[in-house]
Amino acid sequence: MISQEKNSGSAATPGASDASAGSSRARPVTLREVAEAAGVSTATVSLVINKKKNARIGDETRQRVHDAIRQLGYRPNAMAKTLVSGTSRFIGLVADGVATTPFAGQIIHGAQDEAWKHGYALLITNTEGNRDLEKDAITMMLEYKVRGILYSTWFHRPTDIPDTLREADFVLVNCFSPKPGAARAVVPDEAQGGRSATEILLRGGHRRVAFINATIPAPAKDGRLQGYKDALEAAGISFDPGLVLEAYPDQEGGYRATEELLKRNVTAVYCYNDRMAMGLYDGLRENGLSIPDDMAVVGFDNQEVIAAHLRPPLSTVSLPHYELGAAGVRLLLGLDEAPGDSPVKIACPAVERASVGVHSTA
Amino acid sequence: MISQEKNSGSAATPGASDASAGSSRARPVTLREVAEAAGVSTATVSLVINKKKNARIGDETRQRVHDAIRQLGYRPNAMAKTLVSGTSRFIGLVADGVATTPFAGQIIHGAQDEAWKHGYALLITNTEGNRDLEKDAITMMLEYKVRGILYSTWFHRPTDIPDTLREADFVLVNCFSPKPGAARAVVPDEAQGGRSATEILLRGGHRRVAFINATIPAPAKDGRLQGYKDALEAAGISFDPGLVLEAYPDQEGGYRATEELLKRNVTAVYCYNDRMAMGLYDGLRENGLSIPDDMAVVGFDNQEVIAAHLRPPLSTVSLPHYELGAAGVRLLLGLDEAPGDSPVKIACPAVERASVGVHSTA
DNA sequence: CTGAAAGCGCTTACAG
DNA sequence: CTGAAAGCGCTTACAG
Numbered sequence: 001m002i003s004q005e006k007n008s009g010s011a012a013t014p015g016a017s018d019a020s021a022g023s024s025r026a027r028p029v030t031l032r033e034v035a036e037a038a039g040v041s042t043a044t045v046s047l048v049i050n051k052k053k054n055a056r057i058g059d060e061t062r063q064r065v066h067d068a069i070r071q072l073g074y075r076p077n078a079m080a081k082t083l084v085s086g087t088s089r090f091i092g093l094v095a096d097g098v099a100t101t102p103f104a105g106q107i108i109h110g111a112q113d114e115a116w117k118h119g120y121a122l123l124i125t126n127t128e129g130n131r132d133l134e135k136d137a138i139t140m141m142l143e144y145k146v147r148g149i150l151y152s153t154w155f156h157r158p159t160d161i162p163d164t165l166r167e168a169d170f171v172l173v174n175c176f177s178p179k180p181g182a183a184r185a186v187v188p189d190e191a192q193g194g195r196s197a198t199e200i201l202l203r204g205g206h207r208r209v210a211f212i213n214a215t216i217p218a219p220a221k222d223g224r225l226q227g228y229k230d231a232l233e234a235a236g237i238s239f240d241p242g243l244v245l246e247a248y249p250d251q252e253g254g255y256r257a258t259e260e261l262l263k264r265n266v267t268a269v270y271c272y273n274d275r276m277a278m279g280l281y282d283g284l285r286e287n288g289l290s291i292p293d294d295m296a297v298v299g300f301d302n303q304e305v306i307a308a309h310l311r312p313p314l315s316t317v318s319l320p321h322y323e324l325g326a327a328g329v330r331l332l333l334g335l336d337e338a339p340g341d342s343p344v345k346i347a348c349p350a351v352e353r354a355s356v357g358v359h360s361t362a
Numbered sequence: 363m364i365s366q367e368k369n370s371g372s373a374a375t376p377g378a379s380d381a382s383a384g385s386s387r388a389r390p391v392t393l394r395e396v397a398e399a400a401g402v403s404t405a406t407v408s409l410v411i412n413k414k415k416n417a418r419i420g421d422e423t424r425q426r427v428h429d430a431i432r433q434l435g436y437r438p439n440a441m442a443k444t445l446v447s448g449t450s451r452f453i454g455l456v457a458d459g460v461a462t463t464p465f466a467g468q469i470i471h472g473a474q475d476e477a478w479k480h481g482y483a484l485l486i487t488n489t490e491g492n493r494d495l496e497k498d499a500i501t502m503m504l505e506y507k508v509r510g511i512l513y514s515t516w517f518h519r520p521t522d523i524p525d526t527l528r529e530a531d532f533v534l535v536n537c538f539s540p541k542p543g544a545a546r547a548v549v550p551d552e553a554q555g556g557r558s559a560t561e562i563l564l565r566g567g568h569r570r571v572a573f574i575n576a577t578i579p580a581p582a583k584d585g586r587l588q589g590y591k592d593a594l595e596a597a598g599i600s601f602d603p604g605l606v607l608e609a610y611p612d613q614e615g616g617y618r619a620t621e622e623l624l625k626r627n628v629t630a631v632y633c634y635n636d637r638m639a640m641g642l643y644d645g646l647r648e649n650g651l652s653i654p655d656d657m658a659v660v661g662f663d664n665q666e667v668i669a670a671h672l673r674p675p676l677s678t679v680s681l682p683h684y685e686l687g688a689a690g691v692r693l694l695l696g697l698d699e700a701p702g703d704s705p706v707k708i709a710c711p712a713v714e715r716a717s718v719g720v721h722s723t724a
Numbered sequence: 725c726t727g728a729a730a731g732c733g734c735t736t737a738c739a740g
Numbered sequence: 741c742t743g744a745a746a747g748c749g750c751t752t753a754c755a756g
Contacts, residue, residue, distance in 0.1 A: 027448075028507075030733060041743045046735055056741055075529075078505035079444040080733035083748045086389075088441065099467040099474075102667055108461040112488055116495070121502050124486045126474055133478075140483050143440035145390075167437075251671035275671065282673050285647065305464055305667060309613035309637065311644050392749055403727045408751055418725055442749035445732045728755085734748085740741100 029072045037068040045069075049076065082145060090123045091115050091329060092141035092149040092168070094134060099126040101154040103303055103321060107173060110325030111150055118333060120147060131162075138164040148332040150325070151175070156187055156219050173328040174321075176343045185343035186327045190220050193317045193348030194227020195234075197270050197298045200315050200350055202235050204296055205359035206268035209237075212257050212280070214249040214272045224272060224300060247272075251279035258283025267296060267359055274299035274306045277314055277355075292357035302351050312354035320346045391434045399430040407431075411438065444507060452485045453477050453691060454503035454511035454530070456496060461488040463516040465665055465683060469535060472687030473512055480695060482509060493524075500526040510694040512687070513537070518549055518581050535690040536683075538705045547705035548689045552582050555679045555710030556589020557596075559632050559660045562677050562712055564597050566658055567721035568630035571599075574619050574642070576611040576634045586634060586662060609634075613641035620645025629658060629721055636661035636668045639676055639717075654719035664713050674716035682708045 031049075035042045040061060047055040048065040057065075068074070082088040093111055098104045112122050123146060125137035141149055148169035153159060159175040161183055172185035201209045211228045214221045229239050245260050247253035254276035261269060261280070271277040277299035281291065289295055291312055299307060302318035323346045330336040331344065338344070393411075397404045402423060409417040410427040419427075430436070444450040455473055460466045474484050485508060487499035503511055510531035515521060521537040523545055534547035563571045573590045576583050591601050607622050609615035616638035623631060623642070633639040639661035643653065651657055653674055661669060664680035685708045692698040693706065700706070 028733095031735095032733075042734080043736080043744085044742060047742090050735085058741060061742080073529075075501075075504050077445070077507065077733050078502075079441045079450065079507060080748085081735080082441040083439070083445055083733080083750085084735050086748075099461065099470040101467070102464040105461040105463070105467050108486075109488055109490075112461075116498075121499075121506075122486060124470070124484060126471055128471075136478075137483075139437070140440075142437050144483075145439065145441060167435075251673075255673065275667065278671070279673075303667065305637065305665065309640065311613075311617065390749095393751095394749075404750080405728085405752080406726060409726090412751085420725060423726080439749050442732085443751080445734085445749080446751050448732075726756090730752090730754100732750085732752105736746090736748105738746100739744085 028077070029074045031074070031076070034065065034068045034072055034074050037072060038064040040065060086145065087147055088145045089120050090141070090144055090146040091120045091332065092138070092146040093122050093124045093152065094137055094141075094149060094165075095124065095126050095152045095154070096129045096134075097126065097154040098152060099124070100128070102305070103301070103319070104154045104174070106321035107152055107325040107328075110322035110327075111173075111329050112325070113322075114326040114329035118329075118335075120329075120333075134162060135164050138162065138168070142167055150328045150332065152325075152328070156190065158219070169332065171328045171332045172343070173324050181341040184331050184338045186324055186331060187219070187343045187345060188319055188324065189345035189347050190223025191227040191230065192345070193300060193319075194224035194270075195231040196227070196348065196350040197224070197300055197317045198228045198231035199235075200298050200352060200356055201268040201270060201296055202231060202237075204268065204292075204356045206266075206296060207237060208243065208264075208266040208268070210243045210245065210261055210264050210266040210269040212245045212247050212254065212261065212269060212271050212276060214276075215246045215253075216249065220300075221272070228270060247276060249273050250275045251282075254279030254281075255283045258287065262287060262289075268356070269295060269297055271297065271299050274301045274303040274314060274316055277316070278306050278310060281310055291355050296356040296359065298356060300348075307351070307353070310355070314355045315351065315353045317348045317350050320348055323347075390439070391436045393436070393438070396427065396430045396434055396436050399434060400426040402427060448507065449509055450507045451482050452503070452506055452508040453482045453694065454500070454508040455484050455486045455514065455687075456499055456503075456511060456527075457486065457488050457514045457516070458491045458496075459488065459516040460514060461486070462490070464667070465663070465681070466516045466536070468683035469514055469687040469690075472684035472689075473535075473691050474687070475684075476688040476691035480691075480697075482691075482695075496524060497526050500524060500530070504529055512690045512694065514687075514690070518552065520581070531694060533690045533694045534705070535686050543703040546693050546700045548686055548693060549581070549705045549707060550681055550686065551707035551709050552585025553589040553592065554707070555662060555681075556586035556632075557593040558589070558710065558712040559586070559662055559679045560590045560593035561597075562660050562714060562718055563630040563632060563658055564593060564599075566630065566654075566718045568628075568658060569599060570605065570626075570628040570630070572605045572607065572623055572626050572628040572631040574607045574609050574616065574623065574631060574633050574638060577608045577615075578611065582662075583634070590632060609638060611635050612637045613644075616641030616643075617645045620649065624649060624651075629656075630718070631657060631659055633659065633661050636663045636665040636676060636678055639678070640668050640672060643672055654717050658718040658721065660718060662710075669713070669715070672717070676717045677713065677715045679710045679712050682710055685709075 031042050031045050035045045098107050127134040150173050152173035153175040158178045176185040177183045247257040249272050299314050299316040302316045307314040307316045393404050393407050397407045460469050489496040512535050514535035515537040518536050520540045534545050538547040539545045609619040611634050661676050661678035664678045669676040669678045
């Protein structure tokens with residue numbers, strides 16, 4: 001008898017754990033019940049809840065509805081709403097490693113802030129680059145009728161577009177299709193970033209500035225080099241290929257590049273990324289050189305935990321992850337104009353710290 | 363006439379951007395259409411799709427249904443499914459900064475892997491500690507009828523439970539309620555971690571081991587100290603309060619603690635976290651001391667970008683973010699038993715690198 | 725082995 | 741100013 005009681009009258013809530021401490025795990029209150037309690041039709045309740053402009057509901061009626069909602073603790077069922085409208089208030093975010101990468105979580109942050117601003121929530125899936133998971137994730141998003149999908153990568157790179165993705169309205173974030181015009185995309189402006197990084201050094205009075213580029217091919221490798229050249233040219237300094245080194249883009253790479261760098265007889269160096277700069281710091285120190293007096297250093301990425309806390313703190317250029325996420329959402333929702341065939345480029349702002357002093361030109 | 367055409371026949375897809383390159387942005391194919399194409403009832407299609415055991419469908423019929431699904435490119439509408447079942451296949455994850463914090467994104471990763479394993483997707487909201495956003499996020503999750511909510515913090519701490527959260531089945535992740543038994547929770551085992559960290563040093567032959575604790579109060583502060591004491595006691599070394607220093611838990615704190623540390627005449631030091639150890643590296647170097655020969659160092663957190671790339675690489679103890687997320691999901695789904703009144707504790711495994719050598723006892 | 729029908733919780737014309 | 745009714749796309753007993 002007792003167990004009969006427990007199972008009757010409540011169709012929903014499968015498998016709710018007994019250990020749960022929540023209050024109202026029973027069948028949720030529906031709009032119909034609110035209507036009955038308020039003595040009106042369900043249409044009226046719906047109108048009141050959604051504050052429809054041209055529906056004129058009497059103040060007294062409106063009040064009764066609100067009271068009923070409060071008393072019953074009514075929560076709208078978003079699934080039912082979506083069923084009617086055809087599209088959910090979700091924006092999907094497929095990430096190949098954003099959640100597990102130190103700083104790119106800001107893509108999530110920026111996308112979410114912008115999405116919420118327009119009444120959307122994020123449906124995030126971290127795929128770790130697994131193609132099967134990726135496909136399942138996109139399928140899931142499609143089945144939940146997302147408004148659109150942001151397809152993002154943890155580092156800036158070309159990508160091909162999964163077939164399933166094409167079934168949705170989508171935008172590439174931090175990546176782009178090799179085929180121009182194949183998809184809307186938003187990426188960091190590597191060349192401008194490289195130029196800004198170099199300019200920090202130039203402003204410090206340096207004329208012989210080395211660049212330690214990455215060994216591995218990437219849009220960043222080309223763009224950051226281009227920016228370096230642009231800055232030199234604008235300053236009337238002729239480009240010397242001999243001042244461009246290459247190293248693996250991490251601490252060990254930077255450390256090992258020290259020796260080569262010191263042969264170049266430069267007073268300043270721009271590193272492909274902050275990690276490289278961190279390794280270089282160690283190398284310079286071992287050679288008895290001090291930063292910035294003996295060598296000015298700038299990095300790239302503004303990887304907070306490193307750049308802000310080296311000694312001296314590292315001047316660098318910020319990768320605009322937050323803005324990438326936000327711009328992706330705006331592009332998706334059609335709030336920003338998509339430029340012709342090429343990706344939207346987001347600026348990489350310079351962040352100046354103490355690793356570049358004022359150099360008196362010899 | 364033409365614009366008439368464009369607006370008719372397709373009830374759904376409001377506001378789909380013209381710039382979108384997708385293929386099938388039209389009204390989606392429904393189950394009913396599949397049924398018609400296959401010449402069966404919707405019930406049969408539903409049965410086939412969901413592979414119901416006791417529904418016996420003829421092989422030939424089943425095949426017709428599958429063909430129709432493929433030809434029409436049918437995608438189930440998850441919203442309609444959820445409407446019927448009452449609960450969605452979502453697990454909510456409320457995070458106060460996980461997405462914007464370097465390493466805690468692993469909570470997302472672990473939660474997602476475990477959730478997918480059981481057919482659930484994650485609905486993530488990053489609240490940055492904003493109480494209003496937090497409430498809105500939980501409300502949204504409730505309206506989407508999530509199976510339950512994981513409430514997580516980016517560092518281990520006590521938290522109070524928002525009222526709205528109680529309306530859901532929930533689990534605290536990386537945080538806990540000050541009231542014992544108020545909620546299921548999963549946290550890192552700080553004491554075990556502190557003990558493991560200290561033991562790395564002890565195994566290296568060190569007897570005088572300093573501990574630089576944090577200045578700011580936190581479960582980690584108490585737990586990591588307790589672990590240090592436990593390890594010493596187990597090794598038969600009496601605890602000397604004079605060997606416990608305190609510093610702000612970042613690079614600057616570690617750097618500034620160097621002087622005090624060197625007065626203690628120890629051969630090894632366990633730092634509250636990796637960032638502190640990074641600063642200490644600089645301090646020791648400036649004093650002409652080498653690691654590990656003059657001073658063995660261990661950290662805590664295993665913050666990859668630091669610990670794995672200092673020179674020498676730092677021995678440390680790993681904060682089990684991935685496991686916290688995964689265990690949170692298991693607890694929520696009732697797959698793991700919730701222990702009586704206290705949080706589930708997840709081990710912090712030691713990660714040994716080169717910052718601890720073998721010390722010959724004097 | 726398969727179909728007709730009711731219903732999940734909403735919103736939206738349509739009447740009045 | 742408000743209500744009755746149809747319908748969004750599914751699933752689930754219930755018949756047969």
